[in-house]
Amino acid sequence: MAAVTERPLDADLLRRHDVAGPRYTSYPTADRFVEAYQGAQHLQALRQRGTAQPLSVYVHIPFCEQLCYYCACNKIITKHHERAAPYLAALNMEMDLVAEALGAGSGGAAPVSQLHLGGGSPTFLSDTELSALMDALRRRFKLLPGAELSIEVDPRTVDLQRLTHLRLLGFNRLSFGVQDFDAAVQKAVHRVQPLAQVAKLMQQARELGFASTNVDLIYGLPLQTPASFARTIAQVAELRPDRIAMYAYAHLPQRFKPQRRIVAELLPPAGDKLAMLSGAISALLGEGYAFIGMDHFALPDDPLAVAKRQGMLHRGFQGYSTQPDCDLVGLGVSSISRVGATYAQNAKTLAEYEDALKLRQLPVQRGLALTRDDLLRRAVIMALMCQGRVEFESIAASYLVDVPTYFAPELTRLTQLAEQGLVTLEPGAIQVTPLGWYFVRAIALVFDRYCQADASRERFSKII
Template sequence: MSVITAQLLARFDVPGPRYTSYPTADRFVDTFGEVDLLHALAQRQLGSVGKPLSLYVHIPFCESLCYYCACNKIITRHKDRAAPYLHYLAKEVDLYVRHLGPAQAVSQLHLGGGTPTFLSDDELQQLMALLRRAFVFVPGSELSVEVDPRTVDESRLAKLAAWGFNRLSFGVQDFEPAVQKAVHRIQPAEQVFELVAAARRLGFASVNLDLIYGLPLQTPDSFDRTLALVQVLRPDRIALYAYAHLPERFKPQRRIRPSDLPSAADKVAMLSRSLEALTAAAYVYIGMDHFALPSDALAVAKRQGRLHRNFQGYSTQAEGDLIALGVSSIGRIGSSYSQNAKTLEQYVAMLEQGHLPVVRGLALTRDDLVRRAVIMAIMCHGHVPFESINLAWMVDFKSLFAKELVQLQDMQSQGLVQLSDKGIVVTAIGWFFVRGVAMVFDRFIQADRQRSQFSKII
């Protein structure tokens, strides 16, 4: 692989989207509301009957604050706050059933947060019963839940399995005690090892570990030690995220001293060494922030060209409609995105009035849809065949994206992409900067260079 030069580092030490959607959520507008979402739901009934839905449920509560966190969360030790929240989730589900009709098929469920396992066993069971009454989970459905290792034991994992969950994601971030202390998230490695072993005994189809590089007090050597423990654990999947330090947007991050953060060069070293270590351990590099064992469904999807990307990251599920439930959650119906109220107070007030709690969103234009197809091809496959885009969207790629192809010529000279008459291919070194390649086709980014709301590409 080519050497990552200082010039490349300097050029790409800039903010950029993760592209879990296009256009990205910062482009949503508050003129998109419930009426627009209801229109999209009505269109689905006309054109997508029988196509399974995905569900996302946001549980915002956490018992303690992690300083790095950029999620929408409510820090509280009052467990009694969960019951009223479930009451309003039920109201939201009822509204969707009213507009979509009963017994809609579902092929994917993800519980995120916050901390979904903040809920008690009875409350988690109640939530699953609510969803199963409202929807029909098709055979082979993927049911996943994010788990804070500090909130579960083998008994709780057994209950999650009994309720149908077949995929777990443990939030680990880093095993180094000094780093854990710096981000206010102390969890012994032994605890994680015990839980992963328990998950395997219980027959979960896939166990994912979330890791973050770029946290305070991390160094390439210290992160190597975390990677060594991860290789011993050998989870089915690994999500490796770059820490996004945006204290002006996320108040908890103000507790992190900028002087404790690793340099851009050290972050690239962590990413590079992670790639080397995990691929040497037989993990398949799925792309940008995901790794999987060759037997895992995600790696199989990559080999077969069936990889997709959604609001939870890389996925085996084909692009489709996503019903998002709970505070701040983002859904996708047809060619539109919608986001719920970000505060619990507004979320509750809208549901009390009988309204779906959507407060902003976006109806995609044809140009948005074409660009989304190109960006997702880059992010998921590292390859954009011109002919497939031309046929799918009845366009002339070279004419439509003439300016973008000129920009890519400079990236080609840097060894990031290869251009030909047939298409665009991201090189091995280009995967380090794949978000930068995708940004070339983002008309909003190209028109507005104020990107400070995003995480750094590296």
Template structure:
């Protein structure tokens, strides 16, 4: 894929959301409380009981603990080597699950179960087994359910991976970031390349449904050449999916990032060259470029969904499953039920205190307006299909899309002049060059992101 012109990059060098949701999490408000969340769950339960055929649930569990800090990390985590802290946390999760069962009823079908963090494999095998037993007793995991776990390769060897598979995990995601030892030392995450390779080989032998490797470009001491070496190495390892994220350097928000030397970070132009190198390398190795930050082998369900126009995007990134209610469990976890978003308390004391009182530990959230729902559909269509079809949007929402978004279409004109989009009477189409800057295109339809005061809260697009 050709790179955008340097002048285009200069004009687009701004901060913007990654759009794993719309409205984005910075719009959540504390006025949304546990009462609002309970009401959203009640509405879902009423719909199911009335036979309206609600889709199966997706469940996300946040395990915040890590044994050591990675300097680039922007996740909600608790760095500790005291594994006895896991016990009280599992007790709290059991209370939170019980509150959901009380509200939704026993045996709600679940098609996706995702353990994220932090480091989920901070938990012992017995603790993970306890969690899975709790979830299976409370919900109904469907026969084809995706049961995924994020893995720090430093905490798992092939023997432990076999035990995880025996527990029921059928998808794994390995945090690799970069295979270059110099870069690994700069971000305080040293792990031998052969460790990752051994885990992927074992996952294949176990018949796991899908394997994913997380990579980051834009890290300190990275170069275009080092990224090329990482791409070649990971391509040879042959994971089913690859997530390639641009490093978001926000040291004012995330304390560990203050340990990174700004002078060692690559420029915006170099970052784009890294991305172009990765896209070229992975596609040459047989991977399909799914979207902004994901690649998949042609046989993987993510690539199939892309070809069929069935791709979706949620808080975990691109997904093959249709938009469905998401239950977020654990400290800081985000959920989406009906036309609402919710986020749990961000600190353990607040999280524990709410559950001790028999309350959902909701810290903030948002009830979506009709305009929010409409714009969410438009933005997700851009992020997933690279296209907004006016007729489809009009029919689905009983509006005249071109009239409704007249001002936004006007603001797209400079982007069309830069070659990022093509706009005609039928649709807005993202060009090959436009995919590099798709977040900037989506921002045109973001009613909230037009205020300059919000932009410092997001990573830079370039």
């Protein structure tokens, strides 16, 4: 795997590719799901799958005590913690239905190599509720030795006692939502959490033996400047998390109601936003972090960085992963499952989710059965996103197509990216260059049949 360039990114190239496009945690992307796909189809996919191969499991906990103005997640803002009890009861019913469909009664519990609790704020749940949830998961699934058990943590909702409890429950990876350490920015987005608080929690996490810590950051928030974000990057680098995820803020108030509280005039101009990205990349590389792809960084000895060097990266709805390309079961409101050649998404509202389960029905609201073309393009896009290379011979053997003929229009479009130094077109392969890793979404976009046919991509965030 080629090393990523450390020279400053060209500002003109950044501007040229500052367009909207998918993040490709799936292909086709979730906006292509259809309501004709319902619980019966998902049930069939689960039954056909069985319990032979390890699964990845995602559990969505939608509750948060406070509203973060930038948020685009599916969440419920409430200080009434008693609302968690009926939701956990519904989760138990969904787990029963899924485990039964997978054949747990006859073939044993489905093995799980990766479990992730996200939200919302999973740490909205009490210690007792988290214990009950983990017990329920272990009754329906077989958590394998060495499995990655991760949870998203709101630093404002945890302390040493809570971290200790999470470790006792078996969690070995934590993801801290930070976004920015600048006090003015935190106030502008309604998420105040001092640097000292996060630093203390990260130190305690290391002492408790968590194998990995991740920090989430966002650039492009109100009142951010290249100088202020550079300070945040320096502070994060000093904390030395194993992984860093740095996302571009997408201001879409027409889609996400909380963002209407953000004063648009306070958002940084496009030039400043690009300067934040370029400066952050240079600073993190200078601090010894490896660039994984898109907006992810990791310390050189982190398994994610090792997988990148070895060409063993994988990608799913939770981003880059070291886990083999396995099926995903999503549990909870709005969760998405990927099983074989299908996707299924649960109902997005709590009422619809719970109503379906009261009838002992899977709460699937929409989904997709992939076509042969979808599967072929998914293989190409994921090869670009994860390995940075597409071997024509491998694709041809798996999908029985002549790649240069089938993708003739796409290969023609790639010549422009090749002229920009983002890809190298070989006789039997496409190779992402070290510079091209920063623009890998733009490269993948060339092979997205849906986006190429859709001139408007306003529902997506900017690629840069």
